Amino acid sequence: MALNSSYCHDWPDNVNNCNIVRIARLCAASLSLLGCVFVIFIIVLFKKYRFFSQRLVLWLSVAALMDTIAYIIGEPHQVKNGACIFEGFWMMLFDWSVLLWVSCITFNLFWNVVKRHQTNKLEGVYHVISWGIAFVIACLPLSDGIVYGPAGLWCWIHYGENAWRFGIWYIPLFILIGIMIITYTYVIFVINKRTTTWGGTMGAHTVEEERSMVQLKQDVKQLRLYPLAYFVANLFPLVNRIQNAASSGTHDNPIFTLALLHALTAPLQGLLNAVAYAFDKETRSKLTWMHIKSAVMQLCKQSVVKEYPLLDEREGLVRHDDSDG
Template sequence: MDSNNIIPLNNNSRRCIFFNTDSDDNRCVVILTVKRATGTFSLIGCFFMLFVIWLLRRYHSLAQKMICSLTVAAFFDSVAYVMGDTHPEGSLCNFQAWWLTYFDWSALAWVCLITVNLYLNLVKEMSTSHYELLYHLMAWGVPLVMASLPLFSGYYGPAGAWCWITDDHVAWRFGIWYVPLFTLIFLMICCYARIIYVANERMQSWFGTFNPERERRKVSLAEEIKPLKWYPSVYLLVSLFPLINRLHNAFYPQDPVFSLTLLHVLSAPLHGLANAFVFGLDRDTWSQLSPTGIQLALQSRLCDRTRIGEYHPGAVRYTQAELGDFSDEDDDDTNVLFYSPDMTLKDRGP
């Protein structure tokens, strides 16, 4: 979440004190430009994701609401990466560092909770609709604690292209972010391995007379479990270079590597965006984003009155109860990603 220090000399020049202590270094400009471009791209991508969620009404079931919350966290996380170039010590710098830590943690928390929710649905066969409030308390509450600890300890300050935990507190960098991050990634990999194993077992256990609907669901299930292995992998990929760069800086603080720093600022802003795309834009969603599909969806969202001119034209307003709900709205979130005709979700209380 940080990169090498950049000290402003005046309005037109900057010096990267770790790259060149005697003269201006253009590598500073490259780092700041890439950081801002990546953050802006992430911001636009999250806004697009929120638009798609609104357009296609992907906010009814619990799993869809969780993906929406993940996208919101990723959106605000991206804002921190485009907050100016660098700030001197003070309240503004501390606020940027706190904001960045909070929403980085919030995006990570939602990714983990989506994984837990899927695990409970498929492996434990539990209905999790009554956990929604608990999920929100965890996803917004735990990051508040993690982001506030360095703030109250006075460890936030200038840390390169953005403010974060200063170079004098390397142990806090790893304790607050990197160690928990990779521990949770490892646990997510274990969860998805178990989820995929159980899903494959259930597919192979569907025996009996031929049932076209069951076979269709079997093929659909096989297609849906294929991308599961990419979920934790995406987070691992965008976190790997920041970790390597921070490890190198911890052992060689006076000898940073420009390429590692560049890869750091290139990948760090993509944490939430990458997972929002992976979780939110499945094959079915992409199929609805054709020009015709977008046009029909916009008409459905914006035009809620229909004229019927059979004998006596008149304005007719269709209500949701009259039309029925075909948007997967269901208070009991019956496992959005998986479906087995032989599986009944059991309401096993907390």
């Protein structure tokens, strides 16, 4: 449904700008939603969740899916009402959750490669960080007279609240992205150095060690794309919010081109994650009709096999094979 001038605060004299930006946001968010569903579907279907690194990607995709929903349901509001405040809170919560899951994936890879420690036991800690800290940060604007409110064509941190916008989101965001890029650069350096060293000592390492090194190189090749995807998705939103801060009054007074690029890229995290995930050669090899059909049939077969013993036990029909027949 097209907007009217009363809901188009940014360009009241040109409602078409609002409608174009709104449609762009919905299209980008819809593609991102499909990307999230794709990654979750592949991980579950082919049981990739049995591997710790894949479970981290799974939880990242779940967070990105929830974040995408915020961009889909987000609508312009005239005043700070309950729906607008909830939209702003939801967006802040899952924006931070996605960022923290990407950070945990980066830390996990650093710990595996550089420190050579297994980190499977840290999965619970990662959940506390990525959901718990995100929730606490999202609650902070509620403690100062409810900072959430209309922020353009969706609800977020209200017009003019630039200290909040940059203090709890954009500044920490790009600090963490910078740290992640530096970390991945160092991880790649360490792996290349070890590969060169191993090349001169062929036969000195076990098959398991060599297999582990190959797996780490594959993980780095795929996982290093997630911080890059996050940087791409948040570059134009940062530029747009800087412009908003420089010209804000009662409204953000955005430049149409920047606002459009913001609306197109901010919701794209799920789609970019899917593209990064598809870079995995082993994943691409399974994206055929035959592999998918086989996996679905196996999944259905296992579900049926699991149901029968429960049914038999309920009816007292379970028989146990033993030596005396």
